[in-house]
Amino acid sequence: MKYGPTHLEIFLTRLAFFFCSRSVYKAFADRLPLTGGEKVLDFGCGMGTVAYYAAKRLHRGHLTCLDISERWLDACRRTLRKYGNVDYLLAGSPALAKEIYDVVYCHFVLHDITDDELERVIPALAGALRPGGVLAFREPLCDTDKVSLIKDLAERSGLFTRDNRITDIPMMGNALECLYIKK
Numbered sequence: 001m002k003y004g005p006t007h008l009e010i011f012l013t014r015l016a017f018f019f020c021s022r023s024v025y026k027a028f029a030d031r032l033p034l035t036g037g038e039k040v041l042d043f044g045c046g047m048g049t050v051a052y053y054a055a056k057r058l059h060r061g062h063l064t065c066l067d068i069s070e071r072w073l074d075a076c077r078r079t080l081r082k083y084g085n086v087d088y089l090l091a092g093s094p095a096l097a098k099e100i101y102d103v104v105y106c107h108f109v110l111h112d113i114t115d116d117e118l119e120r121v122i123p124a125l126a127g128a129l130r131p132g133g134v135l136a137f138r139e140p141l142c143d144t145d146k147v148s149l150i151k152d153l154a155e156r157s158g159l160f161t162r163d164n165r166i167t168d169i170p171m172m173g174n175a176l177e178c179l180y181i182k183k
């Protein structure tokens with residue numbers, strides 16, 4: 001069964017992508033530590049807003065777009081149809097990817113996940129990284145308890161902070177961007 005967004009939600013997201021893609025999504029993709037040959041996981045890819053720019057940077061690498069919603073994944077396939085270096089995975093946990101990545105990123109995904117679910121998801125994100133690999137995320141700052149839980153779970157999962165910054169995102173407000181390294 002297909003569940004997830006309505007056609008209207010997908011349409012509105014496409015509209016936002018059309019008007020704000022460079023200042024919102026490209027800006028985040030450009031800050032990912034990529035040299036072009038990495039294996040990367042986009043956890044909660046949605047319609048592929050960030051993936052569109054990340055895949056462009058992976059000339060010799062590969063991107064896996066994972067989402068729990070088949071509808072979002074279908075929309076992502078359409079956004080990225082011109083790329084040959086992408087595969088798609090319908091799953092609710094990074095553990096299901098069964099691969100090890102150089103970089104895993106989440107863009108506006110973790111704040112929507114329940115605290116109980118985060119206790120499983122964050123260690124699984126850390127487990128999907130090779131030693132020295134990077135977890136990057138950007139999440140809205142409005143729910144400070146959620147942000148603290150995410151950071152706490154990342155540290156408890158063997159990840160070390162490399163960078164933290166607050167960005168003011170057009171139409172979305174303040175967000176926290178973090179880079180963590182797996183030792």
Ligand SMILES: C[S@@+](CC[C@H](N)C(=O)[O-])C[C@H]1O[C@@H](n2cnc3c(N)ncnc32)[C@H](O)[C@@H]1O
Nearest residue numbers: 044045046049067068069072092093107108109
């Ligand atoms: C707000 S959207 C963000 C989509 C995209 N990253 C972006 O910034 O445009 C959140 C996405 O995370 C997905 N998602 C939520 N919980 C998930 C889970 N446990 N596993 C995989 N994807 C999940 C949703 O289906 C949705 O596509």
